[in-house]
Amino acid sequence: MDTENAITKEFKKDINKLIPKSRIYTDPLYTLTKGTDAGFYRLIPQMVLKVETEEEMAGVLEICSRHRVPLTFKSGGTSLSGQTISDSVLIETGEGFSDYRISEDGKLATFQSGITGAMANARLSVYGRKLGPSPASINSARIGGIVSNNASGSSYGIRYNSYNTIEGMRIVMYDGTVLDTRDSESRREFKATHSQMLARLTELSRLAKSSQKIKSKIQHKYELKNTCGYGVNALIDFEDPIDILQHLMVGSEGTLGFISEVTFRTVKDFPLKATALVFFRNIKSACDAIMPLRQCEVSAAELMDRNALRSVENKPGMPSVLKTLDEEVVALLIETSAKDNNTLNVQIKAIEEALSSFETVYPVSFTTDTLEYNRIWRVRKGLFTSAAASRPKGTACIIEDIAFRAEVLGDALVDLKVLLENYDYDGYVIWGHLLDGNIHFVIMPDFNDPKGLEKYRRFMDDLVHLVVDRYDGSLKAEHGTGRNMAPFVRKEWGDEIYEIMKQIKTLFDPLNILNPGVILNDDPKIHLKNLKPLPVANDLIDKCIECGFCEVNCPSRGLTLTPRQRIVTYREMHRLALENKDHLRLKELQKRYQYNGEATCATDGLCELACPVDINTGKLIKELRFETNSSAGNKIASSIATHMDKVTRGLRYFLDVVGFIHKVIGTPMMKRVSGLLYKVSGRRIPLWNPYMPHGGPARRVYQPGDAFAKDTVVYFPTCINRTMGKSVDYKREMSVVQKTKQLLEKAGFRVIFPEGLMNLCCGMAFDSKGFKTQGLAKAKELNEALLRASNDGKYPIYCDMSPCLLRMKETLSSKLDLYEPVEFILKYFPDRLQFxxxxxxxxxxxxxxxxxxxxxxxxxxxxxxxxxEVIVPDEVGCCGWAGDRGFTHPELNASALKPLKKQLPNDVQEGYSTSRTCEIGLSLHSGISYKSIVYLVDDATKPIN
Structure with a gap:
């Protein structure tokens, strides 16, 4: 289909009537970034639509059908096989798809398609239950994608995958029709309006059931995990055509319709768990253990080959035994879980007996210790991280997943290793869910070299031959067919069943507008086309595999770009600059990146915590700021760093003046005047808000405490808290500095302050703006002052803001015993104060x-x-204040804290944290007063003596 000509003026006119302009993207920046997923293919959509409701989705589908415009659905963008990319219209599901309902006993749970699997499990945890499917991407993957790819994961295999735990769903068909399979009236209406479609589905079902050859093959193929092609097992598993339709939607990868909402039958999440890391002499012997393990209560049996173990053996916290293993040794991480200790012990004993006839490198030993449990699982979870991080720059990171029957699994894996080695895919790693015969492996082909592409083509042909012809396995076990395996679906299923799949596609999508080219594709080389360029661009981000795991942690994800999207754009700008062409597109990307990529990045580094290859995109943005800072800007920064005492004093006076003006003219007028000044100054004058504080405390506060106190603590009040005093919401409370000093003295400490305090700063304010030299100079200055004040590290050092404390830990001497409020209070106060x-x-x-x-x-x-009672709003991560960004780019803070207010019960009147600037934004967007945790501790404690 000619997608270029399909998007006509009339089509755009109809879309503009339905979707607000703010949610229609056609510019080079957003079509590039929103069009990127975790796979190794790239298509750039002509238009991206952010759809917020089912009604909008139905309208968009009706318009696309009427104009015959191809479209693709995208949610979390964690798909690995090319399922969620398009060169036509890409539909992104927005925050509107985030509603949920859970039955009183938690056994049934309904989630809209935009909720992440992790958030769904968080909602279910209070019932002691969870979703059956548990993909590795569960923190980022959304319900719609989990079901559309028939996700499973390490636990339970086929038994509790998406297909087998679906109770019902709401579906938007290609023509905009909505079907709720749980509602009898909706089913009746659909049968009336789509009778021909359902009649044909019934015929296909009868054909599959009546042909012993077809029925037997389908039953045989689905004894394994299998997501290659359509879920034709629905044709033989159900009688009612709507039940068949519903289960065909599972694993359909957006090619048959849009899944708006799903009701799951949830599974028990047992609280007690035990794990063992069992080492076998070779991969064959580990595979031989599968049959006896299947007779036991095993919730996971994760295989790791020697390459996999080697890739993590030098990581912090890894068992030292990993470095001593022979070349052929493999590990099996075995987990069992139960509701009580007696049951757990019985299960452990049964597993140990099942393995007693096998020769293992070390005796089988289970642990129930939480720390050891987490340490063992870190071995398994670190595999993909290490493999991806160690790949040569510019190479792709391809994760394939296949499945074999238990009786041939050992031989198949031996042959797989031989195949990988024959193709010289150095650094390959094999792991998998061995209980299900589901194996993953990573290879790193170089698609920048034509020879690398040809080698990959031959490898895929040989892999298909090995899996299908030699061992009758599954080409895709849980990652979906996508474009990657589309050329081989016919090979796995044969002509008859492949033709049935084509008829299914035609029934659901007669215009072939739903994600065309995915799952079924007649181009035998489609898996070699539209490959994503991965130029070597910057050491900080070259390891990025664009998986999107970082996105859920990013405060700007609902406003501008995510970390993945920042990297995608940076790489593309670098590629265009190297090619010295397409200047207009390059200039447009550079122009748009200034605000969308650089200015609205909080540089908080939370993306690194979710990144499988430990990339902190904030460091890249700081590097860009450093490179673009002018000489004049550097002079100003140096002057501020040198005269910090004068600068903070001036700011204190300024805040007092602003507070006085607010008191005189009132809040409404203050908002109008401030907004006008903010606008006409081009963000140079910070935007005022009602929680803007007055100036910080007077210098006399910083006098040393009682010399006869029990212990000494060095208190470093940050420049923020020295500058900012109380907000209006503090009422009669004292400033953070005063309250902290008072609390420390109440706990029996002598409080001393470092010499030259008013000129001290950790340097973070400079570093975050790219002034690295000035930031390091301030850190060095603070380091020397704290060493003197603490008597070369003898006394503990208390910093009243956790962001500054983290910066100090990263830049100051290891001699210094550094604490932020929470750790200091928990360590020192319980013996001194009664809570x-x-x-x-x-x-x-x-x-x-x-x-x-x-x-x-x-x-x-x-x-x-x-x-x-303590409330933790779990939909809120970074507040997006980002130093001073809350004043200069308040939209970042507003976007990051959008979910906050709705998550706070009406009877919550107080909030607490450990950062003064964050507390301003939290107060502004919650409607309650947020203060430092020291205020709560002071109210709840009294001296023991």
């Missing part, structure tokens, strides 16, 4: 820096020591 929880409900917010330091649970623990 009496207040009878009230409070909210807390963990800052980005606290998250990176692993303090989420500690902040929650501390808050629970001080209040009877």
């Amino acid at each position: 009496e929880p207040l009878q009230k409900k409070v909210a807390i917010h963990t800052t980005c820096s606290s998250t990176k330091m692993g303090l989420e649970t500690k902040l929650l623990h501390l808050a629970k020591m001080c209040a009877s």
Whole structure:
């Protein structure tokens, strides 16, 4: 189909009537970035539509059908096989698809398509239940994609995959018709309006059931995990054509319709778990253990070959035994879970007995220790990370997944290893869900070299021969067919069933506008076309595989670009610059990147926590800021760094003046005047908000405490808290600095301050703007002052803002014993102060820096020591204030905190955190007062003596 000519003026006119202009993207930046997914293919859509409701989706599909415009659905963009890319219209599901309902017992759960699997499981956790499907991408993959790819994962295999846990769904068909398979009236109406389609489905079902050859092959193929082609098992598993239709939607990869909402039968999430890392002499012997393990209560049996173990053996926290293993040794991570200890022990004993006849390198030993459990699973979860990170620059990272029957699994994997080695795919890694015979492997082909592409073509042909012809396995077990395996669907299924699949496609999509070319494709070389360019662009991001795992952590994801999209654009600009062509497109990307890529990046680094190859995109943005900073800007930064005391003093006076004006003219007038000044100054004058603080405390506050106190602590009040005092919402409370000093003294500490305090700064404010030299100079200056004040590290050092403390840990001497509020209080206060929880409900917010330091649970623990009920809004991550971005780019803060207010119960009146600037934004967008956690601790404690 000629997609270029399909998108006519009339089509655009109809779309503009339905979708607001703000959610229609046709510019080079957003068509490129939104059109990118985790796979190794690239198509750039002509138009991207962000659709927020089912009604809008039905309208878009009706318009596309009427104009015969091809379209593709995209949600999380974690697909690996080319399922969610388009050169026509790409439809992105927005935040509107995030509703959910859970039955009283948690056994049935309904989720709209835009909710991530992890969020769904978080909602189910209070019932002790979870979703059956558990893909590795569950933190980022959304319900629509999980079902559309028939996801499964490491636990339960086929039994609890998407296909077998679906209770019902809402579907939008190609013509805009909506079918709710759970509603009898909707089913009746659909049968009346789509009788011919359902009649033909019934005929196909009868054909499949009446032909013993077809029926037997379908039953045989689905004894394994299989996502190659359409789920034709629906034809023999069900009688009612609507039930058949519903189950054909599972694994259809957006080629048959849009899944708007799904009801799942959930599974029990047992609280007690035990794991063992069992080492076998070779891969064949590990595979031989599968049959006896299947007779036991095993929730996971994860294979890791020697290459896989080698890739993680030098990572922090890995068992030292990994470095001592022979070349052929493989590991099997075995997990079992139960509701009580007696049952768990019985299951452990049964597994140990099942393995007793096998020769293992070390005796089988299970652990129930949480730390050891997490350590063992880190071995497994680190595989993809290490393999992807170690690949040569510019090469692709392709993850294939196949499946074999238990009786041939060992031989098949031996042959697979031989195949990989024959093709010289150095660094390949094999792992998988061995209980299901589902094997993943990673290769790193170089598609920049024509020889690399030809080698990949031959490899794929040989892989298909090995899987289908020699071992009768599945070419795709759980990653979906996409474009990658589309040329080989006929090979796996044969002509008769392939023709049935083609008829299914025609019935559901007679115009062939739904994700054309995916699953079924007559081009035998489609898997070699439209490959994604991966230029070597920057050491900071060259390892990126564009998986999109980072996106859920990004505060700008609902406003401008995500970390993945920032990298995609950077790479494309670099590629265009190297090719010295397409200047107009390059200039347009560079122009749009200034705001969408650079200015609205919070540089918080949370993307690194979710990234499988540990990329902090914020570092790239800081590098860009460093490169573009002018000499005049550097002079100003140096002057500010040298005269920090004068600058902060001036800001304190300025804040006091602004506070006075606010008091005189009132909030409404202040908002109007501030908004006008902000606009006409081009963001140079910060935008005022009602939580803007007054100036910080007077210098007399910084006098040393009682010399006769029990212990000494060095208190470093950050420049932010020295500059900013109380906001209006603080009422009669004292400033953070005053409250912190008072609390420390209440706990029996002598509080001293570093010499030259008013000129000290950790340097983060400079570094985040790309002024690296000035930032390092301030860090060095602070380091020297704290060493002197702490008597060369003898006394602990307390910093009152966690972002600054993280910066200090990264840049200051290891001699210094550094603490932010939460860790210091938990370590030193329980023996000095009596905690009496207040009878009230409070909210807390963990800052980005606290998250990176692993303090989420500690902040929650501390808050629970001080209040009877603590609320943690789990849809809120980074607040997006980002230093001063909340003043200069308030839209970033507003977008990041959009979910906050709806997640706070009406009876929550107070919120607490560990960063003054974050607390301003949190207060602004929640409607309640957020303060430092020290205020809550002070209210809930009294001296023991």
